[in-house]
């Protein structure tokens with residue numbers, strides 16, 4: 588495989604990911620029974636997780652996509668977020684579930700959640716595959732978390748380093764030599 592020299596170790600196998608994603612989908616299906624929630628994928632990193640999660644739900648859902656970036660520290664207090672691609676749907680009165688690959692500082696999701704609430708969403712919940720809880724700066728936590736992980740730089744299953752590795756079928760720890768050279 589092309590990553591042999593770049594991956595330090597596999598953190599989460601394809602099987603572990605599938606099992607956990609299915610469990611999350613079951614829980615979400617239970618929590619939103621009878622509803623028609625709007626699932627917003629935060630691009631690009633969540634695209635693999637999002638498509639696996641949504642296909643495992645036993646609910647009717649509306650799909651939508653956003654691409655955002657936070658303004659770093661300032662976003663945490665101001666709730667401002669830079670929108671590169673906005674959702675098509677009107678969120679007013681809707682139950683929204685934001686699907687993200689990983690929460691690191693939490694600044695991006697903090698700002699995005701506030702924006703969606705400000706636009707009139709009835710509720711906004713966050714579903715993140717990975718959570719680096721020890722890195723949290725913003726006052727936010729995910730409602731659904733796949734795995735809490737240590738502070739390592741991870742790639743695969745949608746996650747990138749310099750836009751590479753997103754198509755790996757597992758989550759791996761990137762070798763330091765790749766980004767320190």
Ligand code: IMP
Nearest residue numbers: 690691692693694695739740741746747
């Ligand atoms: P934050 O929570 O606002 O700090 O930003 C989280 C975003 O940073 C994620 O959506 C990823 O795009 C990126 N990110 C954070 N940690 C990692 C990692 O270990 N691998 C790949 N991307 C990461």
Ligand code: MG
Nearest residue numbers: 630631632688
């Ligand atoms: Mg991302």
